[in-house]
Amino acid sequence: MSDVLARAEPIPTAPWVGRDVTIRLAPPAARFSLRARKAADVQDALGREVTGKIGTTINGIACLGPEEWLWRAPEGTATPANARIAITDIGHRHVGLIVEGPRAVSVLSAGCPLDLATFEVGRATRTVFETVEIIIEREAPDRFHVEVWRSLSVWLWMVLTTTAGD
């Protein structure tokens, strides 16, 4: 395995700061897609509490659907060995965008059809922004984390910053 000499990000690494909202690239992270019959199986495999309620997240592990979880772990986390669940490293497939500030809901609502005003802290779900699939998580009342496929992040960055600048 070779060491990473330089990381080339698809979008600017400097935060975009606008009126009452900041949009920035989330720090690099490990990401794993987890598939198992039950939340208890994932819990056993990872040795940490895992939610079985679809659309919610605990310990950085979001339950996206029946038998499907997304685990966002610190950069460098190794794929758990000998786990009796299906684990796929998708760390390089997504990038994360953080949309933060009093206008976060309003900026995201420009393209996301969910009612984000009532989307509670601790919720996480797959959805869309216009035509692009995203996974959105509300980390705090005024902070959302948006996962998007790397190649689509350029477009999403452009739309979010344009919207926020209006």
Add this chain to the structure above:
Amino acid sequence: MILIHCPYCDEKRPEIEFVYGGEAHIARPADPATMNDAAWERYLFIRNNPRGRHHERWRHSHGCGRFFNAVRDTVTDRFETTYKAGEPRR
């Protein structure tokens, strides 16, 4: 915007997250090799296409990813109910 209740997410979600999957409760024949062309045509192409209550499949593709069944009125476009795949026809 139409809101559709996903029985897996257990909440109403925007229509744009879903894709339509055709008429529900059509079982794939167990042994297609024994079927004649007319029977195979019926399985592949012939649908009820009712005016009113229609049992149909939907997939929450930009959500939980699961297929489920729905009863929708083809005149009013109203969803009467949705239920998990594998459950009996409502």
